[in-house]
Amino acid sequence: MSRQPTVYDVAEAAGVSRQTVSNVLNAPDIVKGATRERVEKAIAELGYRPHASARRLRTRKSSTLGVRLDPVLNGISGAVLDRFLHALTERADARGLRILLFTAADPLDEIAQFQRLLDGADVDAFVLTSTIYDDPRTEWLIAHEAPFVTFGRPWGIDDMLDPRHRWVDVDGRHGLAEATRTLLELGSTRIAYLGWPPSSGAGDERRRGWFQTMTSAVPGLSRDEIAALELVCEDDVGLASEAVRGLLASGTPVDGIVCASDTLALGALMVLGSSVPIVGYDNTPVSAAVGLSSVEQPLEEVAAAALDLLLGDEPGDVVLGEPASSLDPRHRLLRPRTVWR
Structure with a gap:
């Protein structure tokens, strides 16, 4: 037929x-x-x-997940969210669900959008990205018993194991630790870290991977000497280049750099060229184009895990509450890998 x-x-x-x-x-x-x-x-x-439409009428459910479309601050790291959304949309479609994208100016505006979409029965659940410390969005959704899953763990909130807060994250600490360890094995000993200002949950984890590896694997360096190798700036190519120039001007020797993003790695590359190995984070198309090594997040796995945590056994069945058993935790922490170039 x-x-x-x-x-x-x-x-x-x-x-x-x-x-x-x-x-x-x-x-x-x-x-x-x-x-x-x-x-x-x-x-x-x-x-x-x-027929999906008939099912929606019968169950009074939209079979739709709401996802905020984050503003693109630059053309480099923004590609990560694009890839995640693509993977999420494909996998949601295979499970009888649609994705509704919406915009919001800030977390409070996003909460207002939550209220509007729930009041109109436009979505059954939400997938949140870009989690922050003491995230008011997750607190609101839990208080209003609205199903959701976050790409990013609950930074600074005491609900790491709360079954109502389902989350998927990529282990940035492991990713930067492995990248740092590999550079050490290749002969580098004074590996700098170029990252974001404190209070970025993901950035703090990536820094921790570099710092813990340097302190444990390079006993010849004191903590002060390691601290001198840490550079901090916002996620901007020009600011990253300026930070690296400042390090060189200080006379601090460096023979490798690991970075919290490909944006920062590109800024370092513009100053250092191929004189020292540089590792970025996110394996964006830009890093591939310029030949930068980079830590890659398994975004297909993230999308699959997010839906697994949020959905039941039936197509489009959103679930809320306790996991089926103690062997079925409501979170997934996935490991990245470094793409070496």
Whole structure:
């Protein structure tokens, strides 16, 4: 059959009425076992899928997940969110869900959007990105019993294991630790870190990976000498270049740099060229184009894990509450890998 099978095709193949097929789909308990098995066999053989719009009308659910479209601050690191959204949309579609993108000026404006979308029954749940310390968005969603999952752990909030706060994150500490360790194995000993100002949860974790590796693997360097190798600036190519120039002007020797982002790594590259190895973070198209090594986040796995945490067994079934068992935690911490160039 070249066209999509309909409920009438299923009824004919099973030798039952259209209403019986509808009952099997929507209220299987009222259908006799033998009849139900016959209909289910016809559904499987024909590859019939219930019409999504009809299901939404029947269940009064939108089968839609809301995701804020973050403003693109630059053309480098913004590509990460684009790749995540693409992966999330593809995987959501395979599970009978749609993605609704919306914009917001700040966290409070985003909360106002949550209220509007929930009041209008436009979405069933939310996928949050760019988590921050003491994130008011997650507190609001928990208080209003709205299902959600975050790409990013709950920084600074005492709900790391709260089953109502489901989260997926990438272990940036592990990523920068592995990158630093590899540079040490290749012969570098004075590896600088170029990162963001404190209070960025993800940035703090990435810094921790570099610092812990340097203090444990390079016993010849004092903590003060390691601290002198740390550079801090906002996520900007020009500011990153300026920070690296300042390090060189201070006379501090450096033979490698690991960075909190590809944006910062590009700024370092513009000053140092290929004189020392530089490792960025996010493996953006820019890093590939200029030949920068970079830590890559497994965004396909992040998207899959986010949906696994948020959805039930049935297509489009959003769940809320306790995990099925103690072996099914409501969070996933995934490991990145470094792409060496």
